[in-house]
Amino acid sequence: MLEAKALKCRIFRLVFHDRDQYVCSYTLLHLTNIRMSFSNLQSARKAKESKLKSCVGAAASPSSKQDDREVGTNPQAMEIARPQGNPAVNAEVENSKPVSLSGLHKDLPSTLEVRQGKDTGRGLYARDRLVVGSILFATRPHVSVLSTPQLESYCSYCCSAAPSQGLKRCTRCRKIWYCNATCQNADWAEHKHECSALQRWQANAPSPDLSIPSDAIRCLGRILWGIQRTGLDSIWTREFSGMQSHRSSLPPSAFESHTHLAHSVVRYLGISSPAELAPFGLASAGDLVDLISRFTTNTFTLTSPSLTPVGICISPTMALVNHSCEPNVVMVFPHTPNALSSQEPLMHLIVIREISPGDQVFVSYVDTSVPRDLRQKELKETYNFVCHCSLCIRQTEVDPRTAMSCPKSCGGICPLPTEENDVTQCVKCKAVVTSAGAVLDAVRVGNEGLQKAISLQVKDPAKAKQLTSNLIPIITSAGLTPSAHPLLAMTRLHLELLLSAIATSISQDVLDEAIRTSAKYNEGLSNVLPYGHPVRAIAVAELGKLLAVDEPSPRHISSLDESTQFTQPAQSQSTPSGPTRLKLALETLIRAREELNIAFGKGTGGGLAGKEVREGIVRLESEIGQWTRGIRNAIEDARAAGKIAK
Numbered sequence: 225m226l227e228a229k230a231l232k233c234r235i236f237r238l239v240f241h242d243r244d245q246y247v248c249s250y251t252l253l254h255l256t257n258i259r260m261s262f263s264n265l266q267s268a269r270k271a272k273e274s275k276l277k278s279c280v281g282a283a284a285s286p287s288s289k290q291d292d293r294e295v296g297t298n299p300q301a302m303e304i305a306r307p308q309g310n311p312a313v314n315a316e317v318e319n320s321k322p323v324s325l326s327g328l329h330k331d332l333p334s335t336l337e338v339r340q341g342k343d344t345g346r347g348l349y350a351r352d353r354l355v356v357g358s359i360l361f362a363t364r365p366h367v368s369v370l371s372t373p374q375l376e377s378y379c380s381y382c383c384s385a386a387p388s389q390g391l392k393r394c395t396r397c398r399k400i401w402y403c404n405a406t407c408q409n410a411d412w413a414e415h416k417h418e419c420s421a422l423q424r425w426q427a428n429a430p431s432p433d434l435s436i437p438s439d440a441i442r443c444l445g446r447i448l449w450g451i452q453r454t455g456l457d458s459i460w461t462r463e464f465s466g467m468q469s470h471r472s473s474l475p476p477s478a479f480e481s482h483t484h485l486a487h488s489v490v491r492y493l494g495i496s497s498p499a500e501l502a503p504f505g506l507a508s509a510g511d512l513v514d515l516i517s518r519f520t521t522n523t524f525t526l527t528s529p530s531l532t533p534v535g536i537c538i539s540p541t542m543a544l545v546n547h548s549c550e551p552n553v554v555m556v557f558p559h560t561p562n563a564l565s566s567q568e569p570l571m572h573l574i575v576i577r578e579i580s581p582g583d584q585v586f587v588s589y590v591d592t593s594v595p596r597d598l599r600q601k602e603l604k605e606t607y608n609f610v611c612h613c614s615l616c617i618r619q620t621e622v623d624p625r626t627a628m629s630c631p632k633s634c635g636g637i638c639p640l641p642t643e644e645n646d647v648t649q650c651v652k653c654k655a656v657v658t659s660a661g662a663v664l665d666a667v668r669v670g671n672e673g674l675q676k677a678i679s680l681q682v683k684d685p686a687k688a689k690q691l692t693s694n695l696i697p698i699i700t701s702a703g704l705t706p707s708a709h710p711l712l713a714m715t716r717l718h719l720e721l722l723l724s725a726i727a728t729s730i731s732q733d734v735l736d737e738a739i740r741t742s743a744k745y746n747e748g749l750s751n752v753l754p755y756g757h758p759v760r761a762i763a764v765a766e767l768g769k770l771l772a773v774d775e776p777s778p779r780h781i782s783s784l785d786e787s788t789q790f791t792q793p794a795q796s797q798s799t800p801s802g803p804t805r806l807k808l809a810l811e812t813l814i815r816a817r818e819e820l821n822i823a824f825g826k827g828t829g830g831g832l833a834g835k836e837v838r839e840g841i842v843r844l845e846s847e848i849g850q851w852t853r854g855i856r857n858a859i860e861d862a863r864a865a866g867k868i869a870k
């Protein structure tokens with residue numbers, strides 16, 4: 225009995241230590257970048273639509289005014305892919321020519337070479353065979369900055385989460401925080417100019433909420449002071465200047481946002497005449513737009529070890545990697561437990577699909593769990609190219625991102641109907657979908673609701689949760705599969721909101737709902753992302769952690785029936801309890817450990833996320849051992865007392 229009580233005292237942190245309720249997930253960051261058009265609505269569907277909309281409106285509030293401080297920020301999600309069966313990309317491989325590095329990019333390993341493709345520009349190509357889970361290379365970015373809401377939660381030098389004793393603030397600008405004096409001293413060369421610029425910016429800010437410039441402005445400031453500090457001929461500056469720019473082909477909308485950002489940067493630097501631009505290598509306003517185009521095209525999202533986006537960074541060597549929606553490498557920041565903080569943040573390029581000699585390595589610049597048209601739109605708008613990767617040109621299969629279940633429930637799937645083609649049928653039994661109009665309405669309302677819920681997530685999480693709670697059943701009952709857009713994204717957002725709610729007060733119902741939602745999210749992800757993809761690995765770990773949380777109500781004491789299986793929790797609306805749940809938690813964490821080892825590199829042991837999961841496994845194994853011994857002792861006591869037959 226004592227041992228059973230010890231089990232109740234389990235303390236297992238629910239989510240990864242660097243998550244907090246005001247942080248969007250990796251996936252959501254990209255969802256926020258997607259703007260959707262709903263202009264071509266068919267009038268015949270209006271009545272049905274307004275009925276569905278009334279449900280959305282119930283939880284929605286007016287959208288907030290666009291915050292112009294974020295203009296120009298284009299963080300990339302970096303995954304990676306292999307050009308299997310992709311004639312366009314394979315032709316690139318054959319037609320590419322080696323590029324001389326002229327003493328630049330010394331951080332590039334000998335396993336990789338730079339080649340120039342006809343349509344894709346420079347790219348990285350493998351010289352050797354590279355296996356899944358191997359670290360292609362790791363490098364510290366030239367420049368990294370935290371996003372404004374993260375400044376007080378992460379060290380501005382090594383980008384680690386605040387230690388238990390808290391961070392220390394720069395006493396001059398009072399805006400930038402560090403782990404300790406070592407990190408502060410290491411950052412001083414970069415922070416020196418920034419420190420005065422931040423003070424100046426605050427003094428002139430029209431309101432307190434505008435007292436810190438956006439991460440884009442701060443990042444560009446650090447780049448320009450870096451150019452000034454190292455000199456125009458330095459390797460640092462030459463690598464930076466060598467990055468791709470789309471200055472000559474910018475669409476008018478991008479030109480406008482770049483110009484807006486340029487004005488803010490000039491103000492931040494305290495520049496009052498064109499002559500003052502010279503030490504930064506800028507001869508004209510056009511050069512500044514060029515710099516901003518390079519910044520936009522080559523910036524990466526800086527993420528925590530569990531993929532929370534915390535800022536942006538630039539590494540000219542990493543920026544040589546081209547894009548595919550079916551990538552063969554991913555870019556992550558595992559925060560290797562025994563790395564020196566002076567080396568962090570270390571960007572790692574990890575192989576997630578086997579690479580052969582001569583293959584080009586590809587990351588994904590966008591969220592690959594969303595459908596082709598959304599990926600293409602973002603790639604065109606932000607990176608100025610049309611993607612012809614293997615995933616984008618594949619036409620034969622039903623894409624799980626745009627799939628619905630068979631209307632006759634035969635187990636097969638159908639492509640989702642579209643505005644252009646609303647005739648669709650099950651690929652297995654050929655049953656025709658007769659409710660195409662209703663499905664289209666549900667998808668449309670789901671997309672609108674998703675945007676509203678994202679905008680409400682920070683301001684009013686309760687309303688956002690009400691919205692996702694209302695919409696998920698509507699989209700699900702229209703027949704969308706868990707991997708289909710917008711259901712997968714909505715499920716992720718709902719999970720985030722539930723985790724935030726649990727972080728403040730835990731109840732059995734919310735915990736059970738979070739477990740069911742997490743299981744559904746994992747099911748959806750497994751159909752759109754390959755095994756070992758970091759987003760998938762973190763999602764499995766999150767489910768394992770949820771299963772391992774103490775159940776607030778003691779129902780598991782009386783539910784020792786191990787026959788309760790947890791196969792389809794979201795469908796059955798029941799979650800396992802007691803020892804069944806514990807065993808499932810252990811199995812899930814073991815699965816997470818394997819996937820994290822690939823996702824964040826075998827050499828890093830899955831990074832900090834892997835370390836946390838391994839510690840969780842050890843705790844659970846010991847608790848399950850205590851349970852087993854406790855039950856055995858209780859049975860022996862009962863036998864000795866003659867209450868049960870020997």
Ligand SMILES: C[S@@+](CC[C@H](N)C(=O)[O-])C[C@H]1O[C@@H](n2cnc3c(N)ncnc32)[C@H](O)[C@@H]1O
Nearest residue numbers: 343344345346468522543544545546547607609
């Ligand atoms: C981060 S840079 C990649 C390196 C770049 N190719 C270079 O020469 O420096 C991103 C730019 O590369 C090009 N690019 C990347 N992937 C591509 C692809 N799959 N197809 C066509 N162009 C691509 C686009 O011009 C994009 O804006």
